[in-house]
Amino acid sequence: MNNSPIKISLIALFSVGALLSAQDAYAMHISEGILPLNWAALWFALAIPFVAYGLYSLNRRSRNDLSFKPLAGLMAAVVFIISCMPIPIPFAGTCSHPCGTGISGILVGPAISVVIAAVALLIQAIFLAHGGLSTLGADIVSMGVMGSFAGYFTFRILLSLRMGIAVSGFMAGLFADWATYLMTSVELASGIKGGAAFLPLFYKILIAFIPTQLPLGILEGAITAGMVMLLYKKRPDILVKMHVIKPGDVAMGKQGMTALIVAFFIFGGALSAAIPAEAAKWTGVDEAVIEKVAKEHGREAKAPLIDKEQGDLLLFLFLAAGAIGGFAAGYYWRALVAEKRTRVDDKKEAMMEDK
Amino acid sequence: MADMTRLLLKNLTYTYPDGTEAISGISLSVAKAEFTGILGYNGSGKTTLLKIMDGLLKDFQGSVLLDGVDIRGLAPREIYRKMGIVFQNPNDQLFAPTVFEDVAFGPMNMGFTETEVKERVTDSLRSVEMEDYAKKSIHHLSFGQKKRICIAGLLSMGHEILLLDEPTAGLDPFGEYQMMNLLTRLNKDRDVTIVMATHSVDLVPVFLDRLYILSKGRIVRGGTPEDVFTAPEDMNQVKLRMPHIAELIYRLKHEDNIPFKKIPLTIGEARRELIEVFQGSKNE
Amino acid sequence: MIFSKYIHNEEHWLSRLDARVKLVVTLAILVMVLSYKGSAFHLFVTALCLFQCWRMKIPWRVFLLRFSEPVFIVLVILLLKIFFSGGESIFSTEIMGIQITAYREGLAEGLSIASRIIAAISIMAVMVFSTPFTELLAALSWLRVPQGFIEILMYAYRYIFVLIEDAGVIYDAQKNRLGYATLNRRFSSIGILVGSLILKAFEHSQNISVAMVQRGYDGQIPLLKQKPFRLAEVVISFLFVTMMGFLWQI
Numbered sequence: 001m002n003n004s005p006i007k008i009s010l011i012a013l014f015s016v017g018a019l020l021s022a023q024d025a026y027a028m029h030i031s032e033g034i035l036p037l038n039w040a041a042l043w044f045a046l047a048i049p050f051v052a053y054g055l056y057s058l059n060r061r062s063r064n065d066l067s068f069k070p071l072a073g074l075m076a077a078v079v080f081i082i083s084c085m086p087i088p089i090p091f092a093g094t095c096s097h098p099c100g101t102g103i104s105g106i107l108v109g110p111a112i113s114v115v116i117a118a119v120a121l122l123i124q125a126i127f128l129a130h131g132g133l134s135t136l137g138a139d140i141v142s143m144g145v146m147g148s149f150a151g152y153f154t155f156r157i158l159l160s161l162r163m164g165i166a167v168s169g170f171m172a173g174l175f176a177d178w179a180t181y182l183m184t185s186v187e188l189a190s191g192i193k194g195g196a197a198f199l200p201l202f203y204k205i206l207i208a209f210i211p212t213q214l215p216l217g218i219l220e221g222a223i224t225a226g227m228v229m230l231l232y233k234k235r236p237d238i239l240v241k242m243h244v245i246k247p248g249d250v251a252m253g254k255q256g257m258t259a260l261i262v263a264f265f266i267f268g269g270a271l272s273a274a275i276p277a278e279a280a281k282w283t284g285v286d287e288a289v290i291e292k293v294a295k296e297h298g299r300e301a302k303a304p305l306i307d308k309e310q311g312d313l314l315l316f317l318f319l320a321a322g323a324i325g326g327f328a329a330g331y332y333w334r335a336l337v338a339e340k341r342t343r344v345d346d347k348k349e350a351m352m353e354d355k
Numbered sequence: 356m357a358d359m360t361r362l363l364l365k366n367l368t369y370t371y372p373d374g375t376e377a378i379s380g381i382s383l384s385v386a387k388a389e390f391t392g393i394l395g396y397n398g399s400g401k402t403t404l405l406k407i408m409d410g411l412l413k414d415f416q417g418s419v420l421l422d423g424v425d426i427r428g429l430a431p432r433e434i435y436r437k438m439g440i441v442f443q444n445p446n447d448q449l450f451a452p453t454v455f456e457d458v459a460f461g462p463m464n465m466g467f468t469e470t471e472v473k474e475r476v477t478d479s480l481r482s483v484e485m486e487d488y489a490k491k492s493i494h495h496l497s498f499g500q501k502k503r504i505c506i507a508g509l510l511s512m513g514h515e516i517l518l519l520d521e522p523t524a525g526l527d528p529f530g531e532y533q534m535m536n537l538l539t540r541l542n543k544d545r546d547v548t549i550v551m552a553t554h555s556v557d558l559v560p561v562f563l564d565r566l567y568i569l570s571k572g573r574i575v576r577g578g579t580p581e582d583v584f585t586a587p588e589d590m591n592q593v594k595l596r597m598p599h600i601a602e603l604i605y606r607l608k609h610e611d612n613i614p615f616k617k618i619p620l621t622i623g624e625a626r627r628e629l630i631e632v633f634q635g636s637k638n639e
Numbered sequence: 640m641i642f643s644k645y646i647h648n649e650e651h652w653l654s655r656l657d658a659r660v661k662l663v664v665t666l667a668i669l670v671m672v673l674s675y676k677g678s679a680f681h682l683f684v685t686a687l688c689l690f691q692c693w694r695m696k697i698p699w700r701v702f703l704l705r706f707s708e709p710v711f712i713v714l715v716i717l718l719l720k721i722f723f724s725g726g727e728s729i730f731s732t733e734i735m736g737i738q739i740t741a742y743r744e745g746l747a748e749g750l751s752i753a754s755r756i757i758a759a760i761s762i763m764a765v766m767v768f769s770t771p772f773t774e775l776l777a778a779l780s781w782l783r784v785p786q787g788f789i790e791i792l793m794y795a796y797r798y799i800f801v802l803i804e805d806a807g808v809i810y811d812a813q814k815n816r817l818g819y820a821t822l823n824r825r826f827s828s829i830g831i832l833v834g835s836l837i838l839k840a841f842e843h844s845q846n847i848s849v850a851m852v853q854r855g856y857d858g859q860i861p862l863l864k865q866k867p868f869r870l871a872e873v874v875i876s877f878l879f880v881t882m883m884g885f886l887w888q889i
Contacts, residue, residue, distance in 0.1 A: 033759025073794020226830015
């Protein structure tokens with residue numbers, strides 16, 4: 001008798017792990033129906049001003065340049081394709097996809113990039129059920145607003161620091177991806193928390209996404225850098241026209257690279273030194289404060305929902321299971337997506353086209 | 356004849372922004388309901404020439420007269436009411452999701468009412484034999500069908516002059532044949548004046564009234580196909596060749612001294628010439 | 640490509656319905672689903688929608704692809720909720736020294752969210768499977784979605800297909816020359832692929848705007864007028880929504 005619950009939970013554990021990593025493949029999108037009405041409405045309310053401003057500046061820019069609206073439409077198509085591109089994540093064993101909004105943010109500016117992301121997201125929601133109509137607002141906020149603005153400002157700031165376009169592009173892609181991932185976790189946690197507390201759930205989701213999102217961010221950075229460099233080499237005039245670089249900004253590639261490597265080590269060193277020190281300084285402070293405030297309001301601190309040590313262990317186990325299960329899930333996932341084409345299919349399609 | 360001239364190019368020269376010369380000193384005229392071809396190798400300046408004729412490139416020297424008026428003095432709307440260009444890649448021209456919406460785009464911009472727009476769309480789709488495809492998505496069409504829709508999109512605006520850039524490029528042999536038949540029909544039945552840029556020498560003589568050969572941005576020859584295709588050496592100089600059948604007869608005449616009266620350009624003409632020569636030798 | 644698997648059934652009666660009516664009904668039911676506490680209404684909506692999907696003869700693969708991602712998410716959320724929320728425990732066990740406890744409240748909440756997601760996905764599926772994209776565009780513009788947004792949607796929809804073709808050509812060319820042989824090369828190849836796609840986007844947008852200008856484009860695409868509503872459709876849809884609203888109440 002005692003055997004069966006153990007079995008059940010083991011199966012559950014492994015399936016959660018596997019599913020987590022399979023689901024990570026679409027981590028950027030919040031699926032239809034996850035958010036209750038009030039949250040969905042809130043994110044819509046947040047997203048709409050950005051989209052409206054984006055449309056305003058789009059109309060203004062297309063008055064001078066009639067090719068600008070088609071360009072925005074094609075960029076949306078590119079963002080759509082980029083975020084449908086399955087990209088193997090070496091660490092997690094699954095395929096995931098970049099979000100591409102960093103790229104459009106750099107090229108057309110963050111405001112219009114929000115519109116582009118919104119269009120791409122709507123098409124994805126309709127055709128592929130990635131994301132949804134009701135969660136469109138939330139997805140626009142995380143992918144469109146956060147991704148575009150993080151990408152754009154990272155790029156601009158680094159470029160003004162004379163970091164070179166490759167480096168700036170890399171960091172822009174990285175931060176665009178991570179900003180999106182952070183925002184998605186906030187939205188997801190607040191949406192499904194129900195009666196539970198927000199922060200623990202948020203941390204759990206955050207941790208659960210780490211194995212794919214950390215490498216994915218780096219990958220997105222690499223892609224963005226590759227894209228910017230290609231444009232820089234082949235068509236610098238486009239970058240100038242889109243106000244990405246100034247006509248004078250030539251020969252910034254190599255210098256920036258060395259600058260980056262130096263900066264990276266300094267930054268990394270400083271960070272590794274600073275974090276433990278900082279952490280040591282502040283440990284317990286916020287907990288103490290919150291506890292105090294809570295007590296004042298007549299709420300005694302409850303025992304943690306899950307014992308901290310055990311919870312962490314459990315999560316670790318989840319991640320390990322995720323890595324293993326991910327291989328299996330990711331492998332068979334392809335079988336479903338990449339359909340075997342048969343002659344019958346071809347014939348059918350030909351007939352459809354004839355009609 | 357002079358009042359029948361629709362397009363007149365005088366001493367046209369265009370230089371790319373980077374300084375290379377695209378075309379220089381081109382003068383030619385296109386008469387009403389004429390089917391004109393501009394023949395040249397890839398990169399000879401055909402597309403640039405068509406774009407200038409259509410008023411898309413403005414900073415050229417010389418003049419382009421459309422019905423006797425310089426196109427630089429015409430508003431775009433006045434040009435595009437009469438004349439339109441079909442680009443080589445139909446994907447660059449068809450922007451709407453469905454056939455109907457795309458073909459309706461022109462007439463709607465011209466301010467026609469809904470019923471008029473519909474009539475024009477159906478009519479122009481019928482003339483390119485695509486009337487059953489109005490509700491189709493563009494991406495479901497084949498390459499050749501897309502090209503037809505491009506043409507329909509211009510016809511629906513009531514164009515009298517069509518400029519076509521490589522209308523047969525990328526089509527299979529039968530598709531080429533169909534496309535040329537369609538163009539001839541438009542030309543003969545609807546009196547559409549057609550200027551077509553191409554590098555396919557075999558099709559040209561069968562269908563075209565007048566022909567210009569473009570090389571290095573200059574017109575090196577002009578006239579009827581018979582005037583232009585005279586000797587293989589001349590054609591090779593401008594990186595083109597004779598139609599195969601013409602080259603065969605040319606070699607038979609000049610290298611084997613078989614007494615052909617003229618160099619035929621099409622299979623039909625060649626057949627007649629050959630029969631004549633055979634019968635001539637039998638009679639001797 | 641998954642994308643080409645988007646289909647709709649033209650024979651089904653839902654396909655003949657005015658897209659505007661369909662969109663409004665879908666949105667209304669979506670709002671009801673999202674604001675309903677419990678599972679009964681969700682299950683009813685799901686059953687109704689799945690039945691319609693079955694009647695529309697959607698191929699199982701298309702159907703599965705559409706539902707696979709949400710179903711994954713549903714399971715993840717369910718498990719997260721069951722094992723990580725608090726309250727009364729259903730069972731508790733220990734594996735390898737780790738205490739695992741399932742909670743009743745978590746189960747209830749998880750099931751509620753799960754049914755909500757499935758219901759929302761189903762109603763969307765029915766609408767999408769019965770409506771061509773262009774009709775949806777027209778319906779959106781009737782709902783006062785700004786014209787600029789609609790135009791960009793239109794271009795995006797049209798050129799996704801063209802760019803996917805372009806991307807396929809570049810991808811094959813890269814693959815032929817071992818662009819995807821090692822992990823490093825794979826990343827740089829993807830970067831180049833994306834960069835080339837953006838170059839293509841620029842080229843296409845230049846050419847389209849030229850082609851459109853010569854057909855009278857002045858910055859705005861004129862939209863076709865909508866057909867008038869059919870009264871019977873509107874009335875029946877209204878009754879349907881009212882009925883659903885009534886069910887939602889109880």
